Amino acid sequence: MTETIFALASAPGPAGVAVVRIAGDRAHDIARALVGDLPKPRVAARRLLRDPNSGESIDDALLLVFSAPASFTGDDVVELHTHGGRAVYAAIVRALLALNARPAEPGEFSKRAFLAGKLTLDQTEAIADLVAAETEAQRRQALRQLGGALAARADGWRASLVEAMAAAEAEIDFPDEDLPAGLEQRARTAIVTLRDELAIALEEGKRGEALRDGIEIAVLGPPNAGKSSLINYLSGRDVAIVSPIAGTTRDAIEVRLDLGGWPVTLIDTAGLRDSTDPIEQEGVRRARARAEQADLSLWLTEAAEAGVPSPIPGAICVATKTDLALAPAGWLGISTITGVGLGALLATLEGAVADILATSGAAIPTRERHLAAITEARDALHRALQADLPELMAEDLRLAARALGRIAGRVDVEDVLDRLFASFCIGK
Numbered sequence: 001m002t003e004t005i006f007a008l009a010s011a012p013g014p015a016g017v018a019v020v021r022i023a024g025d026r027a028h029d030i031a032r033a034l035v036g037d038l039p040k041p042r043v044a045a046r047r048l049l050r051d052p053n054s055g056e057s058i059d060d061a062l063l064l065v066f067s068a069p070a071s072f073t074g075d076d077v078v079e080l081h082t083h084g085g086r087a088v089y090a091a092i093v094r095a096l097l098a099l100n101a102r103p104a105e106p107g108e109f110s111k112r113a114f115l116a117g118k119l120t121l122d123q124t125e126a127i128a129d130l131v132a133a134e135t136e137a138q139r140r141q142a143l144r145q146l147g148g149a150l151a152a153r154a155d156g157w158r159a160s161l162v163e164a165m166a167a168a169e170a171e172i173d174f175p176d177e178d179l180p181a182g183l184e185q186r187a188r189t190a191i192v193t194l195r196d197e198l199a200i201a202l203e204e205g206k207r208g209e210a211l212r213d214g215i216e217i218a219v220l221g222p223p224n225a226g227k228s229s230l231i232n233y234l235s236g237r238d239v240a241i242v243s244p245i246a247g248t249t250r251d252a253i254e255v256r257l258d259l260g261g262w263p264v265t266l267i268d269t270a271g272l273r274d275s276t277d278p279i280e281q282e283g284v285r286r287a288r289a290r291a292e293q294a295d296l297s298l299w300l301t302e303a304a305e306a307g308v309p310s311p312i313p314g315a316i317c318v319a320t321k322t323d324l325a326l327a328p329a330g331w332l333g334i335s336t337i338t339g340v341g342l343g344a345l346l347a348t349l350e351g352a353v354a355d356i357l358a359t360s361g362a363a364i365p366t367r368e369r370h371l372a373a374i375t376e377a378r379d380a381l382h383r384a385l386q387a388d389l390p391e392l393m394a395e396d397l398r399l400a401a402r403a404l405g406r407i408a409g410r411v412d413v414e415d416v417l418d419r420l421f422a423s424f425c426i427g428k
């Protein structure tokens with residue numbers, strides 16, 4: 001018996017269409033109380049939605065019915081495609097509450113889908129990532145994971161452990177027998193290969209995680225270098241105050257950008273200089289702190305004064321205001337007034353970001369949770385190779401398999417479920 005839950009599956013209106021999802025054992029009965037007879041499963045039909053108590057019409061809607069187990073959550077599901085007005089939704093909520101359906105908790109639909117075996121745990125995470133994806137690269141990564149690529153890879157790792165485990169178990173069960181020569185060696189080779197593959201996956205996973213979060217680029221330089229002008233130019237908006245007064249920017253200002261498909265946060269900062277103004281000093285302190293956290297830094301200096309090398313190690317050096325003076329050799333020259341050099345700057349940034357984020361396109365780990373499981377497995381394999389008793393080796397191999405099983409949610413799921421799904425939005 002599953003409780004019947006409901007939620008708005010689309011963004012809150014006003015909108016052309018809103019989708020209300022109802023799932024649970026009484027979903028079909030509840031829908032019948034709202035519309036009368038139900039269409040066949042998976043065949044859309046137009047119905048008048050009525051309040052079951054007053055009989056008053058609520059909306060002219062499209063109805064989609066799914067029967068357990070052939071639905072997203074695995075139980076009976078009804079989708080109401082209504083007009084996307086707030087009052088329409090409010091009236092539907094009143095009717096559903098009166099029919100004893102309950103508002104869904106965040107992530108509850110996905111959680112049910114996982115518990116019904118419709119999706120692996122990492123696939124449910126991929127849904128959350130796909131919903132949150134802002135750029136092409138993020139969308140592709142989430143879609144790969146939704147397709148089950150990561151779960152399949154983790155299952156492959158577990159499968160390759162089986163041979164090693166069988167060898168260790170054989171030594172435990174038949175300690176005095178002549179086991180086939182090379183059995184132990186084969187097991188060791190399998191463990192070493194897997195351990196190295198996990199180490200690579202961990203490296204890739206850092207990129208996978210970074211792609212979910214986006215790359216931070218700090219824009220640094222002396223006062224009046226044109227930092228805020230560049231931020232405004234690249235974002236196409238007037239996000240930061242620009243003025244001829246040195247020390248205009250105080251707080252770090254963040255702008256999210258889609259840089260050729262890569263998610264990037266540009267950070268405008270206070271011009272770096274020694275100042276006696278305590279507020280400006282605080283701005284300079286914040287600028288330096290952000291520069292240290294950032295994945296990439298741009299060092300901007302007016303072309304007329306760009307002889308001095310950048311004090312920020314590894315920064316991309318940009319000479320500004322090239323409409324007034326020539327950029328020195330080795331510096332990227334830009335002018336936000338004429339637009340000269342900005343295409344080249346964007347291309348340079350895109351290349352640098354791609355260097356940080358580009359992955360093999362394979363099923364890479366994307367979350368801290370995945371990385372923790374892989375780290376645990378790698379460490380267990382490392383211990384297994386050092387074990388001098390087959391019992392100890394077998395135990396470490398079991399621990400490694402268990403850790404890898406956690407990625408897709410095949411083992412030990414209870415402790416992660418509530419935390420994971422609570423971070424989803426309602427209706428997912």
Ligand SMILES: Nc1nc2c(ncn2[C@@H]2O[C@H](COP(=O)(O)OP(=O)(O)OP(=O)(O)O)[C@@H](O)[C@H]2O)c(=O)[nH]1
Nearest residue numbers: 223224225226227228229243247248249271335336
């Ligand atoms: N000629 C010319 N002037 C520019 C250019 N870019 C910015 N400026 C001017 O330079 C002055 C300073 O620009 P800002 O963008 O405020 O410089 P900033 O580096 O953010 O300055 P602080 O926030 O004070 O550190 C403004 O008067 C801008 O209009 C450019 O490409 N050419």
Ligand SMILES: [K+]
Nearest residue numbers: 224243245248
């Ligand atoms: K300024």
Ligand SMILES: [Mg+2]
Nearest residue numbers: 227228248249
């Ligand atoms: Mg500024």
